[in-house]
Amino acid sequence: MIASSPTILALDFDGVICDGLIEYFEVAWRTYCTIWSRANDTLPDDLALRFYRLRPVIETGWEMPILIKALIDGFSDDTILREWATITPQILLADQLDSKNIAKKLDQLRDEWIAKDLNGWLSLHRFYPGVVERIKMTLASGVKLYIVTTKEGRFVQQLLQQEGVDLPPEAIFGKEVKRPKYETLQQLIQASDSQPVSLWFVEDRLKTLQLVQGQSNMDHVQLFLADWGYNTQLEREAGVNDPGIHVISLGQFTQDFSKWVENF
Secondary structure, eight states: OOOSSOSEEEEOSBTTTEEOHHHHHHHHHHHHHHHTTOSOOOOOTTHHHHHHHHGGGOSSTTHHHHHHHHHHTTOOHHHHHHHHHHHHHHHHHHTTOOHHHHHHHHHHHHHHHHHHOHHHHHTTOEEOTTHHHHHHHHHHHTOEEEEEOSSOHHHHHHHHHHTTOOOOGGGEEOGGGOSOHHHHHHHHHHHOOSSSOOEEEEESOHHHHHHHHTOTTOTTSEEEEETTSSOOHHHHHHHHTOTTEEEEOHHHHTSOHHHHSTTO
């Protein structure tokens, strides 16, 4: 039987709390122009919208400029959705590129941007409707809330503070922790002084939830796939068909915890 509310709520950030698509595209475009020495940096009319639609195929940040390269090279959206795993190495090989070097360049360009215009960089992030209010309600209820994300923790904290949410650094596990999310969740369970522990985890990447499922000591964790985040229709359907995963809508998320699990 599922508890009617968690004692610990762990949330991903990008794709669950915050929509960073505009920033993703901007830094990906800058990286693309640098790597491929594009003299004319005028954006093709529909490039950003296509990038937004296809963002769910990306697993790690270095793939973002590769996605732009694929779009400019003429790959269709459907082909990218179906064959991204083979398109990526194809482009790397054709241009003699290395994923680590692309990642280094992207991080460098982002860091330079942040150093020059932090407020401008922060302004390109949008919070999903009702999510900030739901976070505030959760904090007021006494449920322990943590952010578990691949975004740098300091930026998560700054973005939340702009919305009136003051989470302490120890409640934010960002890119700097350098470990899989399931290990962070295990740590939260072990460190909890609440007994029994009821941990609920909301994430927009199906593969991340499946990694948690694969841990033998985490079968009691309630896993939620955010259907408003960076995932595809096929991934949402896979989540619906997985008895260990709850596919949750933004409308449900902003309501009482009982609404999250009422159909299970």
